[in-house]
Amino acid sequence: MFDRFNENKNCLIKIEFDGTVLDALEGEMVASVLMAAGIMNFRDAPVSNTPRGPYCMMGVCFECLVEIDGVGHQQACLVPVRSGMSIKREKAKRLISDDLVC
Amino acid sequence: MTLCVDVVIIGAGPAGMSASNMIHEYGGRAVILDEQSEPGGQIYKAIDRVMRDRPNELSWLGSAYHDGARLTKKFRSQAKDYQPGSMVWHIECRNLDGLYNIFYSQAGVSKKIETKYIVIATGAMERPVPIPGWTLPGVMTVGAVQSVLKNSGMYPSGKLVLAGAGPLVLQLASQLIGAGISILAILDTSPKGSFLKALRHFPRALFAGDYLYKGWNLTNKIMQSNIKVYRNVTELNASGDGRLQNLSFKVNETKHCLKADTLALHEGILPNVQLTRLLDLEHVWSPRQRSFSPVVNSWGETSLSGVFVVGDGAGVSGARTAEYSGAIAGIIILERLEYIKESQRDLIIEDRKFRRLLDEGIRPFLDTLFPAPERIGEVPDKTIICRCEEITAAEIREVVKKGCSGPNQAKAFLRCGMGICQGRMCGTSVTEVMSKALEKKPADVGAFRVRPPIKPLSLEEIVTLNDN
Amino acid sequence: MTSDFIVIGGGLVGAAVSYGLLKLGATVTILDEGDTAFRASRGNFGLVWVQSKGDGMHEYATWSRESSDLWPNFAELLVEETGINVGHHRPGGLELCLDEAEYMDFENSINRMHNQPNVAENGRRMISGDEVRRMEPSVGPEVVGASYCPYDGIVNPLYTLRALHQKCIESGLIYRPDHEVKKIIPQIRGFKIITNEGYFLSDKVILAAGNGNKALGEFVGLDIPTGPERGHIVVTERTSPLFNYVLGAIRQTDEGTVMLGATKENVGFDSGFNFEMAAKIIDKAVRKIPALKKLRMIRSWSALRIMSPDGFPIYEESSNFPGAFVITCHSGVTLAAAHALKLAPELLGNDFNGKFNAFSPKRFDVR
Numbered sequence: 001m002f003d004r005f006n007e008n009k010n011c012l013i014k015i016e017f018d019g020t021v022l023d024a025l026e027g028e029m030v031a032s033v034l035m036a037a038g039i040m041n042f043r044d045a046p047v048s049n050t051p052r053g054p055y056c057m058m059g060v061c062f063e064c065l066v067e068i069d070g071v072g073h074q075q076a077c078l079v080p081v082r083s084g085m086s087i088k089r090e091k092a093k094r095l096i097s098d099d100l101v102c
Numbered sequence: 103m104t105l106c107v108d109v110v111i112i113g114a115g116p117a118g119m120s121a122s123n124m125i126h127e128y129g130g131r132a133v134i135l136d137e138q139s140e141p142g143g144q145i146y147k148a149i150d151r152v153m154r155d156r157p158n159e160l161s162w163l164g165s166a167y168h169d170g171a172r173l174t175k176k177f178r179s180q181a182k183d184y185q186p187g188s189m190v191w192h193i194e195c196r197n198l199d200g201l202y203n204i205f206y207s208q209a210g211v212s213k214k215i216e217t218k219y220i221v222i223a224t225g226a227m228e229r230p231v232p233i234p235g236w237t238l239p240g241v242m243t244v245g246a247v248q249s250v251l252k253n254s255g256m257y258p259s260g261k262l263v264l265a266g267a268g269p270l271v272l273q274l275a276s277q278l279i280g281a282g283i284s285i286l287a288i289l290d291t292s293p294k295g296s297f298l299k300a301l302r303h304f305p306r307a308l309f310a311g312d313y314l315y316k317g318w319n320l321t322n323k324i325m326q327s328n329i330k331v332y333r334n335v336t337e338l339n340a341s342g343d344g345r346l347q348n349l350s351f352k353v354n355e356t357k358h359c360l361k362a363d364t365l366a367l368h369e370g371i372l373p374n375v376q377l378t379r380l381l382d383l384e385h386v387w388s389p390r391q392r393s394f395s396p397v398v399n400s401w402g403e404t405s406l407s408g409v410f411v412v413g414d415g416a417g418v419s420g421a422r423t424a425e426y427s428g429a430i431a432g433i434i435i436l437e438r439l440e441y442i443k444e445s446q447r448d449l450i451i452e453d454r455k456f457r458r459l460l461d462e463g464i465r466p467f468l469d470t471l472f473p474a475p476e477r478i479g480e481v482p483d484k485t486i487i488c489r490c491e492e493i494t495a496a497e498i499r500e501v502v503k504k505g506c507s508g509p510n511q512a513k514a515f516l517r518c519g520m521g522i523c524q525g526r527m528c529g530t531s532v533t534e535v536m537s538k539a540l541e542k543k544p545a546d547v548g549a550f551r552v553r554p555p556i557k558p559l560s561l562e563e564i565v566t567l568n569d570n
Numbered sequence: 571m572t573s574d575f576i577v578i579g580g581g582l583v584g585a586a587v588s589y590g591l592l593k594l595g596a597t598v599t600i601l602d603e604g605d606t607a608f609r610a611s612r613g614n615f616g617l618v619w620v621q622s623k624g625d626g627m628h629e630y631a632t633w634s635r636e637s638s639d640l641w642p643n644f645a646e647l648l649v650e651e652t653g654i655n656v657g658h659h660r661p662g663g664l665e666l667c668l669d670e671a672e673y674m675d676f677e678n679s680i681n682r683m684h685n686q687p688n689v690a691e692n693g694r695r696m697i698s699g700d701e702v703r704r705m706e707p708s709v710g711p712e713v714v715g716a717s718y719c720p721y722d723g724i725v726n727p728l729y730t731l732r733a734l735h736q737k738c739i740e741s742g743l744i745y746r747p748d749h750e751v752k753k754i755i756p757q758i759r760g761f762k763i764i765t766n767e768g769y770f771l772s773d774k775v776i777l778a779a780g781n782g783n784k785a786l787g788e789f790v791g792l793d794i795p796t797g798p799e800r801g802h803i804v805v806t807e808r809t810s811p812l813f814n815y816v817l818g819a820i821r822q823t824d825e826g827t828v829m830l831g832a833t834k835e836n837v838g839f840d841s842g843f844n845f846e847m848a849a850k851i852i853d854k855a856v857r858k859i860p861a862l863k864k865l866r867m868i869r870s871w872s873a874l875r876i877m878s879p880d881g882f883p884i885y886e887e888s889s890n891f892p893g894a895f896v897i898t899c900h901s902g903v904t905l906a907a908a909h910a911l912k913l914a915p916e917l918l919g920n921d922f923n924g925k926f927n928a929f930s931p932k933r934f935d936v937r
Contacts, residue, residue: 004254005256025155032254040240042239052239053239055242055243055489057246060526062522073807501732504735504736505747514612514732517825521868553869554843554870558866560863560867561852561862561866567849568849
């Protein structure tokens, strides 16, 4: 869990995480915004199904992977927020089977 | 239509920015590809935005951080081909014409660029610190907490514990103290007697005396605060139900337990070798820093002509040395492209080399004061080494018993290092664990091979690459 | 150090043969190269494949089918002996065709193989695009048909190698990695093998060193006309189970990753990565299975196959130096069961060349 030093600032950017609207400031990374909202559990590990969250915050550990606007496996620590972003928690193995029947 | 350029610099930290600044200073041009959305690298992360939006935070983020603005200002004004958000995923050597193809991805679209020279300035990463329970959400690195602090002006709001050893631990603690954020405890893992051993290197360190002064100040600040500091900490364990809740550790055979929400680990930093391994360059093991780094000459060039590695990626030496090395590589390239004369080149190089020599004076002292941990090869059996594929130290030791002789065979037998992080998080630890189990030197054990792409990308992106 | 057999090469061929020999009570030493040697056994695709094997040599078709039939029990044996599940499945295989020419090629191959005398029937038949899509709903509209064979299967080749190594070592194998063989000296009785780490003695020596065999063969009067052929493989992230069948160059592992293959290049001893090749593999794969587009590629590699002039295995005991054998093929996975359970016992007998007459390299002299 993280807090902002300056909560008074106008958080002009709204993003969505699994249906919940979160406030963010320009320049903040998706991972930071989730953690500031108390979300530490970003995804389930594919082997043991146990929860994982950010470890390195610099793009090397691949623990903060989330789905952003329909694209899976995005490193939330490297992606700055954009207004209207829709973010989803990732399950252990991504399902692409819904798209399979052509 | 592929773009062909003179120079591509990969990374916009102190080394990359400095190379770019030098090249542009004398009329050259370089394309800068950086994974992050702003220049500064890890050390000067978000410096420009902090100055613009949160200038009051600069006082406790510190002068070393503020110093980065000097580089970013020049960099932004000169580097017209700076491309933030560009993730390089493959470099191809072309044998026919000696050029290099660089493949990179921007916002989900991949492109290719041809270049004569490459400056790899991809810096370092923190040494992954395998301890039991380190995959729990809430267990992070010291650098990670600092990164959130710089980038987003946020701090851990619950019970925070810092554990490990190294200048970065002191720096983060001091920043948090300055910001009025409470730290529950600092667990110092540096072995007894390090200070006495380090004194031997004190005279040389005086040539970079400002570091000593800063370090002294940081240490004082922590001692004057009422943060509980445990020294000689061993057997650190993290546990909890779905997130970090409890820590246990030993101090001189006495067991201690703490409740914690965030644990920030740190045991020094390692060169980021993904690109240099991908290029199959020769790497050497540094027993002092316990890490592999690519072999480069005094101006940063590797065994591949035209490929330079500068900054911490060529061996950890800090931001200022990185800046000098970046400038040296830049000036060599300028001369080869005939922007400047040889005599002019040598003058600038001598100046930067001299300053670099003074700056590097602190390294032996620091590396002895905060020695790279030897215990990673001896972590408890149940500790997860490969976080992606969840392979424990016990499993690695077991295949060694059954004849497995190196990291690449272990990868094949266990899937260790085959996961989504592509071996970044377990590579060094696998070498360490196998080194102990095989009773061989890490240098002889070797390391994982690195294959493209060095970061995952969608199959669609590759199929459409040639359309871009 | 003396043993009944020295096996040069610790890949799938050497390990399978050693496994069989140790089971029969022989003493075996494997001399292997180091961690970064060219290793076909670490770079292969993991098919236990029948349908395309033996077009032009019916004995090879029969041998492949025999191994495929041995595999279920072999896999069970390995899990009992080592606890390692090598992930063998035999769901049947589909080779998807993207155009009529490819379809015709497969159809012709079926006819040729069917007409070979004494060939083991493999149940292979051509099926239409619509039937393929009924069997495998993920197949895209560009696919015009497929060659289907019910005996095709898959196995995890890395776990197979690990299980073989583990069982061999538990059965008394002397395993020596980082031992590069410099020279083989035939003795009055047996062989002296010189390595960079000293010499070893044995009654018999087996060359199972893949592309290294060619040079080693010269020491014991064996002419082994093999060469390297580079293949690329691309691997994706893990995903939920996608397929009912094995799709030739597209296979999903038990872990959920999808492997895409396979290219053929003659580039000598170079296991480097060629981006154009990877792009070709991916392009074909997403045309066959469009949903794959969404998956992320996490790794790729290339490895060197061991190809004989006709693509079939070479098995031979040296006539000048009896007791020296060569065993080489590019299907170390498919044939692992046969090598362990059928071929190894013949190494202890006295009519090896009689049993494997068809696989003798003498077939290349005929012309």
